[in-house]
Amino acid sequence: MKTLGRFYLFAILAFLYTPIIVMMAMGFNESPLYQLPFSFSTRWYVALMGNTGLLTAGLNSIIIAVITAVVATSLGTVASVALSRHTFRGRSLLQLLLLPPIAIPWLITGTAMLIFFYWSGIGRGMHALIIGHVALAIPYVVIVVGTGFKTIRADLEEAAMSLGSTPVHAFYSVTLPLLFPSILGAALFAFAVSLDQFVISYFLATPGYTTLPVQIYSAIRKGFTPEINAISTILLLGSMAAILIFARFAKPGENRDPR
Amino acid sequence: MTHVNVKSVAKSYGSTPVLSDISTEFGEGSFTSLLGPSGSGKTTLLRIIAGFIRPDQGVVMIGDQDVTHVPVWGRNIGMMFQSYALFPHMTIAQNVAFGLERRGIRGEAARKEVERALEMVRLPGFAERFPKQLSGGQQQRVALARAIVIKPNVLLLDEPLSALDRRLRQEMQVELLRIQRQSGLTTIFVTHDQEEALTLSDKVAILDKGKIVQIGDPATVYERPRTRFAAEFLGDSNFLPGVVEAGGVRLEDGGIIEVAGSLPSAGTKVTLAVRPEKMSPAGEGKNRISAQIKTVIYAGPVLSYHLETSQGRELKLFSQNRDGNLMREGENVTLSWMPEHTVALVE
Numbered sequence A: 001m002k003t004l005g006r007f008y009l010f011a012i013l014a015f016l017y018t019p020i021i022v023m024m025a026m027g028f029n030e031s032p033l034y035q036l037p038f039s040f041s042t043r044w045y046v047a048l049m050g051n052t053g054l055l056t057a058g059l060n061s062i063i064i065a066v067i068t069a070v071v072a073t074s075l076g077t078v079a080s081v082a083l084s085r086h087t088f089r090g091r092s093l094l095q096l097l098l099l100p101p102i103a104i105p106w107l108i109t110g111t112a113m114l115i116f117f118y119w120s121g122i123g124r125g126m127h128a129l130i131i132g133h134v135a136l137a138i139p140y141v142v143i144v145v146g147t148g149f150k151t152i153r154a155d156l157e158e159a160a161m162s163l164g165s166t167p168v169h170a171f172y173s174v175t176l177p178l179l180f181p182s183i184l185g186a187a188l189f190a191f192a193v194s195l196d197q198f199v200i201s202y203f204l205a206t207p208g209y210t211t212l213p214v215q216i217y218s219a220i221r222k223g224f225t226p227e228i229n230a231i232s233t234i235l236l237l238g239s240m241a242a243i244l245i246f247a248r249f250a251k252p253g254e255n256r257d258p259r
Numbered sequence B: 001m002t003h004v005n006v007k008s009v010a011k012s013y014g015s016t017p018v019l020s021d022i023s024t025e026f027g028e029g030s031f032t033s034l035l036g037p038s039g040s041g042k043t044t045l046l047r048i049i050a051g052f053i054r055p056d057q058g059v060v061m062i063g064d065q066d067v068t069h070v071p072v073w074g075r076n077i078g079m080m081f082q083s084y085a086l087f088p089h090m091t092i093a094q095n096v097a098f099g100l101e102r103r104g105i106r107g108e109a110a111r112k113e114v115e116r117a118l119e120m121v122r123l124p125g126f127a128e129r130f131p132k133q134l135s136g137g138q139q140q141r142v143a144l145a146r147a148i149v150i151k152p153n154v155l156l157l158d159e160p161l162s163a164l165d166r167r168l169r170q171e172m173q174v175e176l177l178r179i180q181r182q183s184g185l186t187t188i189f190v191t192h193d194q195e196e197a198l199t200l201s202d203k204v205a206i207l208d209k210g211k212i213v214q215i216g217d218p219a220t221v222y223e224r225p226r227t228r229f230a231a232e233f234l235g236d237s238n239f240l241p242g243v244v245e246a247g248g249v250r251l252e253d254g255g256i257i258e259v260a261g262s263l264p265s266a267g268t269k270v271t272l273a274v275r276p277e278k279m280s281p282a283g284e285g286k287n288r289i290s291a292q293i294k295t296v297i298y299a300g301p302v303l304s305y306h307l308e309t310s311q312g313r314e315l316k317l318f319s320q321n322r323d324g325n326l327m328r329e330g331e332n333v334t335l336s337w338m339p340e341h342t343v344a345l346v347e
Helices: A002-026 A043-050 A052-085 A091-097 A106-120 A126-150 A154-162 A167-196 A199-204 A212-222 A227-250 B042-050 B092-102 B107-120 B136-148 B166-183 B194-200 B218-223 B228-233
Strands: B004-013 B016-026 B031-035 B057-062 B077-080 B154-158 B186-191 B203-208 B211-216 B238-245 B248-251 B269-274 B287-299 B302-309 B314-320 B332-337 B343-345
Touching: A002 A227, A043 A052, A043 A227, A052 A091, A052 A126, A052 A167, A052 A212, A052 A227, A106 A126, A106 A199, A126 A167, A126 A199, A154 A167, A154 B077, A167 A227, A199 A212, A212 A227, B004 B042, B016 B042, B016 B057, B016 B211, B031 B042, B031 B194, B042 B057, B042 B077, B042 B154, B042 B186, B077 B136, B092 B107, B092 B136, B107 B136, B136 B166, B154 B166, B166 B194, B186 B194, B194 B218, B203 B218, B203 B228, B211 B218, B211 B228, B228 B269, B228 B343, B248 B269
Parallel strands: B031 B186, B031 B203, B077 B154, B154 B186
Antiparallel strands: B004 B016, B004 B057, B203 B211, B238 B248, B238 B269, B269 B343, B287 B302, B287 B332, B302 B314
């Protein structure tokens, strides 16, 4: 039974990682046509350094993802605070309405955004991409931070206030530090949602300003070299490092306030 | 160290009144328990005094200052919560120093105060630990230290002992009383545990449906309950219906019961309340009633009997377990008690 379980786990991991490992390996293969036998080379990494199109798109992707993470996390956290700590008219409705966008197919959201942005004069480009990505990421942030809120008892803030804290000070000195792992997790989520995003980016990018997924997509259509493997590897290792650092420090799933 | 006054305070949520027209004074240095079932408004009253809830009407005074419109953080109160509410990301020392820091006391001065407070609750040497490394009882002590270190005008306790087990609770009661006496803090204590209220308080206020039914020192409230609710909620009581006559109250079985003190006019229907431990099967008291023993419950130091009168009224009798159980189930006995242990309640 134990052996079977281990085999099963191994099979799942193999299923998840094999394509990625093959993709990474091919970035170090000499052949431009992904031909075997494998012969180690860094030529695609060297070539990538000269491929401004891909590099710019990669940089754009990261910049947009960082901005999205910061903006969506700030807005989403504020929304979470309101939803978890205050009662106001229409709260349940708002809470409910935050969730469906996650389930709406991106193609539909993307089309809707394109039409709306065109119609309202927002247009396309970096600013449109950021607006679109932030809108996509906010529901995730609200869910992650909201879950974090549930582990923090409301009477902690009350205790702080009884000791002389204003509500704002109580929030900053007690709730925020306890919420920090959740906020960090939410930021990472938002970052990943943005970095991953293709459909909406495809609609909102302009020929002069694209993100990496969009750039890769058009490259594939034109015929491509393992430079794409190279930049994908760099990006992948970067985001995995970020996730692992988060997992190490924030220990998601651990109850911060046991009782 | 100040008195607290509540004048005509009322609060309702929507159309549901939670507190109606409460006026009372909590004397300087006194320990008052707010006792009542859940929904009686005791916690609401405490939270109004703390400043977490604003009353719809009425005035809250702490000392000579009208604090009705002063927010919690401006009231200089010390508060203990049911869940301890220690800050999990701070050490014990940081927890206790939190209120000091808000008052501009930092560094060496703060460290000394914290040390003194932790000594007072008998937790010296715990300063650098985190709350989750402490037991429930220890956490509660830290919460107490945190509340008193700021020298509050009033100490508000919201069922702080209810999460502890029986042993620990009794231990903490003694500690709480010692520290309250030592510090002389005016203390208001919310509880639904009647024994706790009796043991700790100088004054007990019994609340029911948003009103203070009775307030007084524990002995008076226990011995002379003013309503059936007060008699029932604080301890056990036997209730016997009757009609006032010259010389006493005539019961259903025809017997006349004498009541010490004044009675309402003849013909008034009353309910007599008698505590189960005041009755005794070996009769010296003037008042008598006969009943049959239904069940005997052996509870160690106390024997508890359930009886039934010939009219089908249930009675309880507590007797000290001095010579073991002397009465059997099914036996007919005559219970007697004294007129001064009889309270006539007009419903």
